[in-house]
Amino acid sequence: xxxxxxxxxxxxxxxxxxxxxxxxxARKQKSTKIAERVNxxxxxxxxxxxxxxxxxIERDKIFDYAGRQKEYxxxxxxxxxxxxxxxxxxxYAKACKYISQKLKDAYLxxxxxxxxxxxxxxxxxxxxxxxxxxxxxxxxxxxxxxSIESLKKWTEGYTALMVSVTLVVTTVLVSVMIYNTxxxxxxxxxxxxxxxxxxxxxVYIIYRSAPAEKKVHTLSRKSKEQEQIxxxxxILLLPGAVSLTALILLGxxxxxxxxxxxxxxxxxxxxxMVDDRKINERDSSxxxxxxxxGALAGATGITLRSAMEKLDRExxxxxxxxxxxxxxxxxxxxxxxxxxxxxxxETGSELINRCSRIFTDAVELGGxxxxxxxxxxxxxxxxxxxxxxxxxxxxGFRGLAxxxxxxxxxxxxxxxxxISKFSGLVSRMSESYTSVEGGMSGMSGIGMSMFSxxxxxxxxxxxxxxxxxxxxxxxxLVVKIVEGGGNYKxxxxxxxxSGISGLCMILIPPVVSRVFTxxx
Numbered sequence: 001x002x003x004x005x006x007x008x009x010x011x012x013x014x015x016x017x018x019x020x021x022x023x024x025x026a027r028k029q030k031s032t033k034i035a036e037r038v039n040x041x042x043x044x045x046x047x048x049x050x051x052x053x054x055x056x057i058e059r060d061k062i063f064d065y066a067g068r069q070k071e072y073x074x075x076x077x078x079x080x081x082x083x084x085x086x087x088x089x090x091x092y093a094k095a096c097k098y099i100s101q102k103l104k105d106a107y108l109x110x111x112x113x114x115x116x117x118x119x120x121x122x123x124x125x126x127x128x129x130x131x132x133x134x135x136x137x138x139x140x141x142x143x144x145x146x147s148i149e150s151l152k153k154w155t156e157g158y159t160a161l162m163v164s165v166t167l168v169v170t171t172v173l174v175s176v177m178i179y180n181t182x183x184x185x186x187x188x189x190x191x192x193x194x195x196x197x198x199x200x201x202x203v204y205i206i207y208r209s210a211p212a213e214k215k216v217h218t219l220s221r222k223s224k225e226q227e228q229i230x231x232x233x234x235i236l237l238l239p240g241a242v243s244l245t246a247l248i249l250l251g252x253x254x255x256x257x258x259x260x261x262x263x264x265x266x267x268x269x270x271x272x273m274v275d276d277r278k279i280n281e282r283d284s285s286x287x288x289x290x291x292x293x294g295a296l297a298g299a300t301g302i303t304l305r306s307a308m309e310k311l312d313r314e315x316x317x318x319x320x321x322x323x324x325x326x327x328x329x330x331x332x333x334x335x336x337x338x339x340x341x342x343x344x345x346e347t348g349s350e351l352i353n354r355c356s357r358i359f360t361d362a363v364e365l366g367g368x369x370x371x372x373x374x375x376x377x378x379x380x381x382x383x384x385x386x387x388x389x390x391x392x393x394x395x396g397f398r399g400l401a402x403x404x405x406x407x408x409x410x411x412x413x414x415x416x417x418x419i420s421k422f423s424g425l426v427s428r429m430s431e432s433y434t435s436v437e438g439g440m441s442g443m444s445g446i447g448m449s450m451f452s453x454x455x456x457x458x459x460x461x462x463x464x465x466x467x468x469x470x471x472x473x474x475x476x477l478v479v480k481i482v483e484g485g486g487n488y489k490x491x492x493x494x495x496x497x498s499g500i501s502g503l504c505m506i507l508i509p510p511v512v513s514r515v516f517t518x519x520x
Contacts (some may be wrong), residue, residue, distance in 0.1 A: 023325025056365035091121040199474035216486040227277035240264030258502030269492020285317035287381040294373015305330040394483040417512035
């Protein structure tokens, strides 16, 4: 029997081995992903813990419930603490200290170290979590605002960079016309690769500078606009891809293919923009709604369903239809979780998804609805106000990017058409001199050959088209990244930029032909 008993040292080693396994499993994900999401996730996770702590539940339940929130990146570390304490016999303070030493993220390591010290001192978790949540709001706000300032500077740099790229390409086009370049294909390929590299680098820098946040939820139940987007995508995207592929194989002119891209993507993108606007409106109305609902339920000691009856529906903005359906479902005796699930899904908002779950979970655990409403309202209002600051930057850049794209594409097509017309004129002049004088000689012949690029005109058109495609994709991605929101917005900006490029390719050549008519 003694041989079968585990020695204390072996038990500790086994515990450490189990924790190491958990830690190594967590580290398989890229640290950059954790760094991007931890700022956003920790605000909501601390809000969740502060809210449920108002119910005066035990310490192990706080860590248990926090570890179950799998939508948050950092929740797995709270689950590791709970496992150490509940299954391996660690004290919560020692478990937090152990986890803090294993974490590479500076904020999380400091947070768990602070929790370990608080638990050792005997201070109530409720007071600490409330204060830590307020501190996290301030940290999150400062980091978000710094990201916005950085984003603003990089958008200005992106504008200057795109202008420079256009000037370089224009200079190359003019140089090809002036100088008799031996290998134009190699030069064109080099410039295309350079343009692709610069645009890709610029997009990556903008992506890294933009605040990382999740705006649209991924639940199975969607908002009305999201359901329409899903249906319209099934109708347009597959037939659109087949149609455009057929047009390419048939050799249809590129400008008409770009217009086709607009036709198949812009309707989806337009719905995505409507959905994004409505999500913004719902998110703006939510802090007041949850605070008022919590105050009504807490002041009178009634349930959330009864509090909704006394709620002034005119002061909750665009949430009114959803709240009325929620109240109807609760009044009819349907399961509370299903009613809230429907309400959350139809808003389409990740902010409402997270905050509503925090609010309902904490109330169901027995917390004070008024206090919980204040906690949740403060966190959601912080996000709403920060998004408004981001919108100031994105709205100005969006208009500038669309205008700049039009000018850049128009300039490239204009210069290419001028080169084509001028080359045709030089070719006709060369033929005229040849027929009159029996051949060119001397400096006259050299001068004519310098400006004759008639054989390279098809290649120059391809070169210009590839640059236009790169600029179209780059500007589409940048505008969406700066603005944020759901990925379906890419269809709107992609369709818009493609349409602008296609219209420029259709409209500018006839204008150049009409204006620049040379007579020999």
